[in-house]
Ligand code: OOG
């Protein structure tokens with residue numbers, strides 16, 4: 001039996017192999033990421049806590065993908081496929097309220113939820129669904145035609161769904177079926193070769209490039225596949241030195257001397273990909289589309305709700321500073337960061353801003369940070385936006401408020417899990433295990449503080 005984690009690892013590898021052929025710059029990116037990570041391990045691998053946010057095996061294989069679907073029915077099928085790989089929907093992201101330019105999607109991320117499963121292979125896929133019901137984007141003339149187009153297409157063959165259900169029910173598949181499942185799944189997310197309906201694609205494109213990418217073609221595809229790097233600033237420099245044009249600066253928290261939190265990401269524009277278009281007169285002509293891109297991420301410590309509030313406040317303060325002085329987003333964030341975040345992991349734990357697990361070492365409880373496994377809506381919107389050809393103008397109507405997490409759970413027939421609950425449960429379980437071992441009054445210490453601060457004295 002090939003278990004879900006092994007299926008998931010194979011799926012991620014297969015997608016990566018396909019994507020490297022479709023988008024050659026991705027292969028360059030992965031090579032440079034591997035170099036930076038190797039250098040990082042050789043310089044810092046021996047220092048205490050080096051593996052706190054994941055060992056070399058996990059980080060080297062770690063990827064996230066992004067896909068986009070059109071309807072709740074398509075999202076429900078995607079959820080069945082991911083369940084076969086041991087990946088479940090976590091978090092709800094509404095990118096319609098992104099500024100300056102809203103994106104007409106709501107999203108969740110499919111990922112493993114058990115810490116042991118994450119350790120085996122943490123593959124995650126950010127999955128967006130077109131908000132066809134939102135009149136801010138799709139008026140009553142367009143919406144029925146868009147929904148009819150989406151209802152006619154079939155993204156996932158029945159055999160793929162059947163194998164996915166079997167893998168989920170039986171917690172794995174025998175080798176031959178496993179190979180068939182992975183092959184069909186990877187094929188479902190490869191770039192299609194059917195001619196695109198030119199007038200239809202352009203009509204949607206005039207509203208939003210993302211709408212055209214989702215609703216203008218008959219299939220879906222991996223939009224990007226993102227490796228994890230241990231030093232994203234160094235990666236940025238090395239890619240730029242190779243002449244790869246990065247489209248944007250790094251999104252998310254700045255580089256600074258204190259603990260890394262949440263997620264830092266950056267991306268580069270992929271090249272045009274050849275596609276054929278069928279025009280109104282029936283002729284098929286060659287053309288190209290430029291919708292896919294390369295992205296890289298560095299992951300830090302998962303923040304609690306209180307920590308996340310600080311993060312949002314810090315970004316707002318950075319925005320204000322940036323408006324007042326001419327600074328990059330990262331420069332502004334670096335300036336304001338110390339006002340919002342403590343300089344050590346010990347304080348992050350003590351102030352209840354970050355999530356930690358606890359281990360018994362030499363008779364003491366040591367804190368090890370929990371890595372952030374999710375996404376950031378503002379960075380996601382920035383990633384969507386920074387890769388579009390033109391700045392679309394913001395639609396004039398306010399977004400309709402009827403897409404939310406409960407609605408999406410109902411639409412796909414499974415619970416969308418709350419990331420905070422998952423981190424909290426992991427932290428609680430480890431505290432309980434430590435309390436059982438050491439007794440209730442034992443102080444906790446941090447194991448991986450960047451400044452060596454130690455005793456934090458939190459009682460269990
Ligand atoms: C998804 C963009 C979000 C991320 O890393 O934040 C994302 C998309 O472009 O479909 O992947």
Ligand code: NI
Nearest residue numbers: 066126226295
């Ligand atoms: Ni991404």
